[in-house]
Amino acid sequence: MRMLSEAGEEVTAVSRRITAAPPGVVVRQGELASLDFAGVSAVFLMVSGAFVPLDDVLGRAEAAGVRRVVALSSQGVATGRHPTVLDDSVRRSGLEWALLQPGAFASNTLQWAESIRSAREVVAPFADVALPVVDPEDIAAVAAAALREDGHAGQSYVLTGPAPITPREQVAAIASAVGEPVRFVPQTREEARSAMLGFMPPEVVDVTLDVLGAPTPAEQEVSPDIARVLGRPPRPFADWASRFAGAFK
Numbered sequence: 039m040r041m042l043s044e045a046g047e048e049v050t051a052v053s054r055r056i057t058a059a060p061p062g063v064v065v066r067q068g069e070l071a072s073l074d075f076a077g078v079s080a081v082f083l084m085v086s087g088a089f090v091p092l093d094d095v096l097g098r099a100e101a102a103g104v105r106r107v108v109a110l111s112s113q114g115v116a117t118g119r120h121p122t123v124l125d126d127s128v129r130r131s132g133l134e135w136a137l138l139q140p141g142a143f144a145s146n147t148l149q150w151a152e153s154i155r156s157a158r159e160v161v162a163p164f165a166d167v168a169l170p171v172v173d174p175e176d177i178a179a180v181a182a183a184a185l186r187e188d189g190h191a192g193q194s195y196v197l198t199g200p201a202p203i204t205p206r207e208q209v210a211a212i213a214s215a216v217g218e219p220v221r222f223v224p225q226t227r228e229e230a231r232s233a234m235l236g237f238m239p240p241e242v243v244d245v246t247l248d249v250l251g252a253p254t255p256a257e258q259e260v261s262p263d264i265a266r267v268l269g270r271p272p273r274p275f276a277d278w279a280s281r282f283a284g285a286f287k
Contacts (some may be wrong), residue, residue, distance in 0.1 A: 039063045041182040050078075070095055075102035080185045083109040085124065092124065096131040106134040106191075108184045110177070113141040113196055117256050119245050125194075136184040140197040141257060142171045142249070144278040147208055154286045159221040160209045163230040164251045168202030170260045173273040180267050196261040200272045211276045215283035227251060 042049045043062040050064040052073060059065045071091050075081070081104055085092070096107065109128045114120035116139050128135045150160045177197055184190040203211075206222050213220035225233075227247055234243045249257060264272040 041178055042185065045182065045186065047186065073098075075099045075104050078102065078104050080104065080106040080108070082181055082185060083107055083124075083128070092127040093130070096127060096133060100132045104133060106136075106185065107131065108136045108138065108181050108190075110181070111137045111139045111194075113139045113198075113257065114245070114249065115139060116194070116196055117254055119249060134191040136190040136192070137194040138177060138181060138184070138197055139194055140172045140177050141199075142169050143177075144171045144173050144199070144275050145282075146171070147212065147279075148282070148285060150209075150212070151285045154212065154216070154220055158218060159223055160205075160212075161223040161225050162205045162209075163225045163227055163247070164204075165206045165222060165224050166204045167251060167253065168204045168207070169250070169253055169258060170198035170200070170202045171208070171275055172197050172199045172264075173275070173278045175278075176264050176268070176272050180264060183267050190267075195263040195267065197264055198259070198261045198272065200274050201260060202258050203275050208275055208279075211279045212283075212286055214276070215279040216286050217283075220286075 039049050039051055040060040040063075043060055048064075049062070050066055051059045052066045052068050052070070054067065054069065056065055056067060070085060071094075073095070075098060078099070081099055099107065107128060109124060111125050111128075112120050115122055115125050125137055128137060150162070153159055153161065176199075180195060180197060184193070184195075209220050209222045231243055231247060234246070238246070264270075
């Protein structure tokens with residue numbers, strides 16, 4: 039939203055619970071199923087793949103004059119880990135579409151913020167399994183480009199960071215950004231699963247742990263798509279940790 043607004047676009051953010059947005063962005067609470075698309079030229083879609091009326095929503099958008107849709111999907115769709123419901127609906131729409139398929143987010147490490155602040159430690163599984171985690175700022179930049187520029191129609195972009203990085207290495211990067219040591223405490227898969235079941239469905243927990251603990255070669259591969267779209271390499275995890283160091287202090 040911020041990047042689009044700063045580029046001079048008229049941006050409206052719609053969600054069930056949205057309460058704030060960057061300067062210049064209009065905020066509207068509402069349901070996607072009943073959204074009025076009049077006057078809208080492009081849509082960024084971030085919804086659950088289980089959103090059943092998605093075909094109808096995209097059909098109404100097209101009928102209202104929307105030209106382009108960019109949807110946030112997941113690398114797990116490309117690797118067969120996640121359902122294809124959202125991607126399938128977007129692809130069969132009559133709109134110019136682009137799909138963003140990011141891997142693990144750098145911002146997922148914010149789940150460690152409380153333990154780092156209170157005890158300067160992180161408890162996590164798969165200490166030395168590396169994934170090329172992506173900076174959400176890069177996802178946003180690709181989304182803004184695909185919404186504003188021609189040449190992205192029919193593209194599915196896999197979005198990753200510039201190099202695989204392990205949880206242990208992520209903790210070290212956060213410690214460097216904070217300026218104090220942070221201890222890494224290894225956790226078993228079952229310990230992690232028990233903790234995650236407190237806020238995630240079992241099937242999502244199991245798939246997540248499979249990716250984190252036994253990623254496929256494709257899930258560990260660095261994608262060229264961010265560099266191809268933005269003309270620069272993706273940001274490393276250390277940059278993200280430096281920008282958000284305050285969350286861990």
